[in-house]
Amino acid sequence: MRDRFSAxxxxxxxxxxxxxxxxxxxxxxxxxxxxxxxxxxxxxxxxVAGGIAVDQFLTGLRWGVRTTVAIVLLAGAVLCxxxxxxxxVRCERAMRRGEDLPASRFPVLLAAATAAAAVLVIAVVVxxxxxx
Amino acid sequence: xxxTPGGVPADERDEPAPRDPGAQPERTWFAxxxxxxxxxxxxxxxxxxxxxxxxxxxxxxxxxGVLAWLGLLLTAHRRIGALSGARPSPMGAVQVVxxxxxxxxxxxxxxxxx
Numbered sequence: 001m002r003d004r005f006s007a008x009x010x011x012x013x014x015x016x017x018x019x020x021x022x023x024x025x026x027x028x029x030x031x032x033x034x035x036x037x038x039x040x041x042x043x044x045x046x047x048v049a050g051g052i053a054v055d056q057f058l059t060g061l062r063w064g065v066r067t068t069v070a071i072v073l074l075a076g077a078v079l080c081x082x083x084x085x086x087x088x089v090r091c092e093r094a095m096r097r098g099e100d101l102p103a104s105r106f107p108v109l110l111a112a113a114t115a116a117a118a119v120l121v122i123a124v125v126v127x128x129x130x131x132x
Numbered sequence: 133x134x135x136t137p138g139g140v141p142a143d144e145r146d147e148p149a150p151r152d153p154g155a156q157p158e159r160t161w162f163a164x165x166x167x168x169x170x171x172x173x174x175x176x177x178x179x180x181x182x183x184x185x186x187x188x189x190x191x192x193x194x195x196x197g198v199l200a201w202l203g204l205l206l207t208a209h210r211r212i213g214a215l216s217g218a219r220p221s222p223m224g225a226v227q228v229v230x231x232x233x234x235x236x237x238x239x240x241x242x243x244x245x246x
Contacts, residue, residue, distance in 0.1 A: 012232075015225050030222040031156045031215075037223075038163040042170045044235055049174040052242045056181060070246055074239050081235040085228055092222060 011089045018089070022096030033091045040084035043110075047077035065124075076113070157215045164208040167231075168201070174238055175201045181245045193244040200237040207231055 011017060051073035058066055083106050090102045123129070175197045182194035207230040214220055 013225065013229055015223065015228050018222075027219045027221070028154065028156045031160045031220065034223055035160055035163040037228075038160075038167045041231055041235060042167050045167070045170040045174055045238070048235070048238050048242050049170075049177055051239075052174060052177040052181060052245060055246055056177070056184070067246055070242070074242050077239050077242075078236065081232055081239075085232050088223075088228065 008086055008089060011093070012085050015089060015092070018092055018096060021093065022098065025095040029095055030092065033088060033095070036091070037084050037088040040080055040087065044077045044080035044084065047073050047080060051077065061124075072117075076110075080110070157220055160220075161212050161215055164212055168205055168208050171201050171204050171234070171238065174242075178238075178241055178245055185245075190245055193241045197238055197241040200234045200241070203237075204231065204234040207234070 051070045054070045054073065055066055058069070061069075087102070087104060087106070094101050175194075178197040179194045182190040207227055211223065211227050
């Protein structure tokens, strides 16, 4: 498990080493993988934008609450960005080796976290908690 | 003409530069453009914070954000250039790590602006 993880990390910074393995897939599959990577990068960028916006637009909240929400969003952005690279490398490697594409729990985790955050914000706004 | 996981079908291989009917290079091109636009929105928000706070740190952070955006624009520009070939090769280390670094820089900018 740890060996596999460190091998993936090494590939993040040297994806050209992927070419030593297997055969080159149809370029259209690689481009589809690239677009998925970019979609995750945009998810990450949306979280950064949210983190910056929270501090500006939720001025009705206490400083501590606002900052906590912003930091959680920024941390989510870091996770999404690294996950984007990791998943791209793993998919590219699986395609070169002719294996199944890797399954991932990350989308469901992100969805659950987003839903939980939305419920929390609704509760805070409706109940008027976290005010000045 | 169904693509096979192992590569392009044999009858396609000899043609000089067949245009992909699925417009995959163009779609990837647009995906890069969308990404640079999304980045620009975040940088604009950071610039708004800097304009409001008017402290040296905030202005410097926003400036670093703009630099990161220029870095991503350059990365996207180079990748889009590579996509114009008949059979574009997958992204290289420059694109993957460059994109990651630009996003991480923007996260740090956001953290500094809190």
